[in-house]
Amino acid sequence: MFKTARRGLIKGAVAAMVMSLGLSASGTFAQAETTLKVVPHSDLKILDPIWTTAYISRNHGYMIYDTLFALDESGNIQPQMVDTVTTSDDGLTITMTLRDGLSWHDGAPVTAADCVASIKRWGSKDAMGQKMMSFVDSLEATDDKTITFKLNSQTGLVTLALAKPSSNVPFMMPERVANTPSSEQISEFIGSGPFVFNQEAWEPGTKIVYDKFAAYVPRSEPASGLAGGKIAKVDRVEWLPIRDQQQAVNALKAGELDYIEGLPHDLLPLVEGDENIKLVDFNPAGNQFTFRFNVLHPPFDNPKMRQALLYALNQEDFLQAQIGNADYYKACKAMFGCGMPFETMAHMDGLLESNFDKARELIAESGYNGEPILLMHSTDLAVLTNLAPVAKDLMEAVGLNVDMQSMDWQTLVARRSKKDLPADGGWNAFITSWTAGDLFNPVAMAFLNSSCDKALFGWPCDEKIEGLRDAFARATTKEEQLKIVEDVQGAWLEYPTHIHLGQWNQATATRSNVDGVLPTGAAVFWNISKN
Amino acid sequence: MLSYLLRRLIATIPVMLLVAVFVFMLLRLTPGDPAAIIAGDYANDAQIAEIRTKLGLDKPLPVQFMVWLGNMFQGDFGESFFYKKQVGELIAARLEPTLSLSLLTIILTVCIAVPLGTLAAYRQGSWLDRGIMGFSVLGFSLPVFVIGYMLIYLFSIKLGWLPVQGYQRISDGVGGWLLRLILPSIALSVIFVAFIARMTRTSVLEVLGEDYIRTARAKGQTETRVLMRHAVRNAAVPIVTVIGLSFAILIGGVVVTESVFNLPGLGLLTVEAVLARDFPTIQAVILLFSFIYVLINLLIDVSYTVLDPRIRY
Structure with a gap:
């Protein structure tokens, strides 16, 4: 009798425990239907969008x-x-x-x-x-x-x-x-x-919460790009930064998340064919890999050396090595982006086609004497890792002496602001990436700024380019602006400030019940519904 | 005993000071500029310099160190360069996941490793012994993240029994808290089970050859009583030392597990702070880890007096 009662008690306790776990679990897993759980491309640390360009x-x-x-x-x-x-x-x-x-x-x-x-x-x-x-x-x-x-x-x-x-x-x-x-x-x-930052619910490094702003009055026009009616169709958006992208994909497949902002290309096979997941692209104009020169020091203080690279490099090699999947890249020489308002191919013929003979000719004219070129190689940002070795290979193919130094991105960021000689902690070149929205016209594109000391790291210094940027700013019609953009590309060919290494896109992965992702160029969450 | 404790606590002060100097200098000598990171990719030199001044990074190193030390003595660990929140607050928010994971892992480890090690010693040379030692070698050889991914694949993706990632605070429900910690603590405990089981086996084996074990058996005591009361208890000092040190290592070393299971603990905070060169956060976290390490060592020493009455301080 006692034994039976005790067994019953134990069974009851175990059942209660299991039930409590189950109930808690379901309570935990259940999400309000209108909470969109998002993995952003990185953690939000700085809340002032004017103070930083992140x-x-x-x-x-x-x-x-x-x-x-x-x-x-x-x-x-x-x-x-x-x-x-x-x-x-x-x-x-x-x-x-x-x-x-x-x-x-x-x-x-x-x-x-x-x-x-x-x-x-x-x-x-x-x-x-x-x-x-x-x-x-x-x-x-x-x-x-x-x-x-x-x-x-x-x-x-x-x-x-x-x-x-x-x-x-x-x-x-x-x-x-x-x-x-x-x-x-x-x-x-x-x-x-359209959303209110819920500061009390913010857990730095873990969770950023936005609630729908009920009093927001959207425009009456339909949403289009970043314009039109910004209608919040979910009650809450939670940003959950997850460092391990493989885990983010696992959580998306398990239905714990709704949206991964930037899916690494090597993880695409994990979600392709999964009927619960769909791939979208909010940035169809994509991004551009960009090779940046430091014009302060030899050999890139000589425009002929920089022109030589315009002929030595080709975009396909970089895109193949880094992205690999042709659905997510395309060669795009246009300085202000392909599919963007100021796209033009003026002055681009013959460039970026690995014309080694022409490159060697220009190198010879420049008087290059074999000094090492310090190329900074970022190793911890997956989307940049393979680019510098390709650049090194192509540069060596035309007889340049490349000293590729590997470092984490933050070390590179600190070093690129140094004007010292490469041997004293400075640099000659590095490769980065820009989103198309940052390079859509001559004034917006920071790498084209050629105002010497006031320019971005690399510090190009060219009156002609600056004059054209000024002229663009003064132009009042699109026709005038387009003509100036063509002239800018011509001036850039004479005085290269940077080289575009190809356009690439990144998929956003969402659960199949998530709709309304807009082609905006930035991850925005109005118009998105969760059904 | 009290004076011993006091002496040991006082002795932590120079240790902590040395750690403080070391970590401060190490961070300043590491390449990377927090101001450039904060300013973002497209900031110019003037903007970066302005931020450097705001953060006080333009001051000479000795001045920066003395300011930091002075503030620390007043209980102010500074403000995170990035989150603009007090480092103390950030650490407090991250302490619970790390302590929860470490405690659960160590409980799981002790519950599995000590009986396994004892059994292996008791059945020395048998298939059971070889099996346990084989598992031990496997446990040492498998990286935590591999075990983690395997567990996730099976229990979360295939069977759907447990969540893939994330953490739920204990105040929001014990069930959800426990469910989210099951897989990470199993993944993390494998290596510690392997280690402590081996350690237990060796210690118990040594003790099983002692005269007092033979005496206990001669007195007609059951094998269970001989093992538990005489063998394991006398073998406990090295085992407890290893368990204590494992706990200290766990608290400071759960980075990979926290990263794989997306647990917002101190390990992830440290990695994020290092990558962002968030000096105040890194300094405070490393000091905290050092203090925990020193404290656990002290507790281990104190536990000896309980386990072995012959030990006196």
């Missing part, structure tokens, strides 16, 4: 902030927070009126004064913003809903810059936040975008 901070910006203008799917500028824009007959006064119903996440209305402060902060930090502000005599809120630009000369840059799609994006913030000096990070994270 893409993850930009994407955070798109969650909680809105922009005055945005590029649609075809690359055309469309008003976003703005209702109407008028330009005076002399082209020197631009007036923008905010649309109705805009409010901050704390309920306060969005005012023109907020936008003016936001533009000024962004304009003091971002290169394109600085260029735009150089045309601005005064920028004022003439009433609660009207922003007035007084310009010192005509330019088509104002709306183009305010529609800038990638880092730093001119996000609008409340005036008290935007008054933070651009040298300091903001400490309040209130926007007027």
Whole structure:
């Protein structure tokens, strides 16, 4: 009797335990239907998208902030927070009126004064913003809903810059936040975008939570690119940074996650053919691998040596070695991206075809005496790892002496800002990658900036290119801009600042019940539904 | 005993100071610039320099060290360069997953390894002994991440019994907490089971040859009692030492497991901080690991007096 009772008790206890585990487990696994669980491309560390150019901070910006203008799917500028824009007959006064119903996440209305402060902060930090502000005599809120630009000369840059799609994006913030000096990070994270940053639920390094902003008033037009109606179709978006991408795929297959922002190419076979998973591409214009010269030191201080590489290299070798899957890459020589508004092949004939004879000829003309070329090789970012060895191989094929030094990306980042001689801790070249949104015109493309000391690492210095960038900024019609873009490519051929090594795309993997991923160029989460 | 404890605790101060100097210098000598990382890929020199000044990285090294040390003595470990949160807060948030995983792993290890090692010693030379030692060699040879992936494939993807990744705080439910720790603790315990089982076998084997074991048997005691009361207890000092050190190693060394199972513990925090060159976080975490190591060593020493009454301090 006692034994039976005791056995029963034990069985009951075990059953209770199992049930409690089961219940807890199901409670844990069950997600609210409208919570989208996302693995972003990296962890969000810096919450100020104006203070840093990191893409993850930009994407955070798109969650909680809105922009005055945005590029649609075809690359055309469309008003976003703005209702109407008028330009005076002399082209020197631009007036923008905010649309109705805009409010901050704390309920306060969005005012023109907020936008003016936001533009000024962004304009003091971002290169394109600085260029735009150089045309601005005064920028004022003439009433609660009207922003007035007084310009010192005509330019088509104002709306183009305010529609800038990638880092730093001119996000609008409340005036008290935007008054933070651009040298300091903001400490309040209130926007007027479709999602609210849930700061209390933020677990640094683990979870970033955004809740739907119920009071957001989207535009009436359908979503297109970064423009149109930004309708939040899920109640909550959780970003869950997972370092181990294999594990992220496992979790996606098991239904624990809904969305992996950037699936490494080598993991594609794991999800292809899985009916519960689909592959989409929010950035059809893709990214460009880019070879960067340091023009301060021999041998790349001589343009002929840089031109030699334009002939020695070819894009196919890099793309094959790094991406491998032809569905996810294509050769694209156009400096401002293929499928982008300023795509042109002017002056590109014969380049990037591994014409070794022509390359050797130019090397001989340059007087290259065999000094080592210090090529920095990043080893810890999978998407860059195979590129430097290919470059080394092709450079050696034309007789260059390449000293390839391997290092982690952060060491490379620190070293590339050093102007010292390569032997003293400096460098000659390295390879990186840009998203198409960062290189879509001559003013936005940072590697084309040839303003010597003010230019990015590599420090190119060329008056002709700078003059053309200025001319582009002053141009007021698309036709004028296109003509200048062609001239820029010609000037770049004479004075190469960098070389594009090919366009590549990366798939986003989602559960098959996730719909509405837009081709925006950045991971944004409005319009996405989970059925 | 109390004075011994006090002496040992005081002795930790110079050890911690040495660790502090070492880790501070090591980080400053490592290539990489947190300011450049924070500024992002497209920042220019002026922007990077501005951030360096904000972080105080433009000051001479001795000044930086003294500022850090001074703040630390006031209980201020500084602010993370990236998250703009107090390092103490970051560590506190990451402590629970690491401690949970370490504790569960060590409990699992002890529960499996000590009986296995004892059995192997008792049945020395038998198939059971060879089987256990064979498993031990396998356990040593298999990397934790391989075991982790195999377990995930079987129990999470194929059978769907357990979650693939993630952590649930114990305050949100013991069931979910335990479910998420089962696979990582099994994966992590394999190597420790292998190690401690071997150690137990050797220690018990030594003791089984002692006169007092023969005496116990001669007195007619059961084999279980001989093993548990006389053999294992007398073999316990080296076993407890290894278990204690394993626990210390676990706390500081669960990086791979945390990474594979996406557990937001101290190991992942350390890796993230190192990759981002987040100096205040790395310094604080390494100091914490050192302190835990010293503390566990002290606890091991104290445990000797309980296990072996002949030991006195």
